[in-house]
Amino acid sequence: MLNVGQIEQGYVLDHIPAGKSMSIYHHLGLDKFDSCVAIIKNARSGKLGKKDLMKIECDINSLNLDVLAVICQTITVNVVKDGEIIEKKLLTLPKELKNIMKCKNPRCITSIEQELPHIFYLDEKKEIYRCKYCDEKNHEKF
Amino acid sequence: MNPLDFTTEELDRLFDLAVDIEANPAKYSKKCEGKKLATCFYEPSTRTRLSFESAMLNLGGSVIGFSDAGSSSASKGESVSDTIRIISCYADICAMRHPKEGAPMVAASRSKIPVINAGDGGHQHPTQTLTDLLTIRSLKGRLGGFTIGLCGDLKFGRTVHSLINALSRYDDITFIMISPEELKVPDYIRDMLTEKGIAFKEVISLEDVMPELDLLYMTRVQRERFFNEEDYIRLKDFYILNKQKMALAKDDMLVLHPLPRVNEISVEVDDDPRAAYFKQVQYGVYVRMALILTLLELV
Numbered sequence A: 001m002l003n004v005g006q007i008e009q010g011y012v013l014d015h016i017p018a019g020k021s022m023s024i025y026h027h028l029g030l031d032k033f034d035s036c037v038a039i040i041k042n043a044r045s046g047k048l049g050k051k052d053l054m055k056i057e058c059d060i061n062s063l064n065l066d067v068l069a070v071i072c073q074t075i076t077v078n079v080v081k082d083g084e085i086i087e088k089k090l091l092t093l094p095k096e097l098k099n100i101m102k103c104k105n106p107r108c109i110t111s112i113e114q115e116l117p118h119i120f121y122l123d124e125k126k127e128i129y130r131c132k133y134c135d136e137k138n139h140e141k142f
Numbered sequence B: 001m002n003p004l005d006f007t008t009e010e011l012d013r014l015f016d017l018a019v020d021i022e023a024n025p026a027k028y029s030k031k032c033e034g035k036k037l038a039t040c041f042y043e044p045s046t047r048t049r050l051s052f053e054s055a056m057l058n059l060g061g062s063v064i065g066f067s068d069a070g071s072s073s074a075s076k077g078e079s080v081s082d083t084i085r086i087i088s089c090y091a092d093i094c095a096m097r098h099p100k101e102g103a104p105m106v107a108a109s110r111s112k113i114p115v116i117n118a119g120d121g122g123h124q125h126p127t128q129t130l131t132d133l134l135t136i137r138s139l140k141g142r143l144g145g146f147t148i149g150l151c152g153d154l155k156f157g158r159t160v161h162s163l164i165n166a167l168s169r170y171d172d173i174t175f176i177m178i179s180p181e182e183l184k185v186p187d188y189i190r191d192m193l194t195e196k197g198i199a200f201k202e203v204i205s206l207e208d209v210m211p212e213l214d215l216l217y218m219t220r221v222q223r224e225r226f227f228n229e230e231d232y233i234r235l236k237d238f239y240i241l242n243k244q245k246m247a248l249a250k251d252d253m254l255v256l257h258p259l260p261r262v263n264e265i266s267v268e269v270d271d272d273p274r275a276a277y278f279k280q281v282q283y284g285v286y287v288r289m290a291l292i293l294t295l296l297e298l299v
């Protein structure tokens, strides 16, 4: 395994489906982040064959990880503090997602009022997200 | 507000109030004195607007508002959120109709006063559903224990979808869905009924099922919904309710229609005591009165 070094504080995201790390990079807004981010693509993994891995050096309260579960629920989130893993987070689909996907329904109020936040709620029965305003299904892929 | 946001007990309280209003109109004629209803209609719907206005006037309140987007600041690009903040300073309660889905919800979330959804595009029209439920409850004496036929455009008709959803919470109702193949109910309705173990069947002929029905909810079949002209011509008479078809029905069956009708109910049916669609309009006013009183916490 490639060693990109330890992090002091932040997250190690493991078991990311191969190829999804750039999507995560984008959706977590890491492009606008000034801290250290390491991305390992297509690492060998017993479980998945290939996987991606990410290390993010940051204040552990500064990132909203809601979107991860939407990308893939099997991602392992290791929370690192003082150089040690202090917690393994289990991902569950959040009840509500704000400004992560956009409603594409042309009849929706969000199509004409740009300043409205795009809010989606979880339709628990079907494990899909629906727009809070018009109830239309989310079609965006991650 | 979605009728399903109310529990059936809360709906019962609302309907009990509407029934009391019907029986004792004088008792309520001054309840809203000094209160103002704003009707904010971003698209015209004269019938719904007049129903709200009539409801408020019956309660002794007054009414302000606009009846199409052209005459409001919306045409100058003002957001729904800004509009409702301003309306909140002028009125005590607002009924909003908007062509965009979710607009009344946005308004409600930014508003200091209660906002009633008076129809948002093809999305929801909750006061129509409340009207339908009150009509059935008042004229049949109960919500449940009957067979209801829903006839016409069941694919695009939002009033039908929300009525089925609302009725699915009551016991012992059988749904008979009567429509051409092209205009059958969407899958999610069928799935929901199957999941809840509710009896339903889908048929093409209205005539065949007339004798089974306790209620018949008619909707319009629009020409533009058909793929081709021949199908339209072949099927359109199937879904026109006339004296011959009424002769097949039970003596106490009731016919409902959200109105306006075009030709799907022949005028010869209007004098039939089983035609309840004009009574339905009256119940629409009672249920809106009950809703205004409830939301203004005047009961």
Ligand SMILES: [Zn+2]
Pocket (backbone or CB within 6 Å): A103, A104, A105, A108, A109, A110, A131, A132, A133, A134, A135, A136, B102
């Ligand atoms: Zn939407």
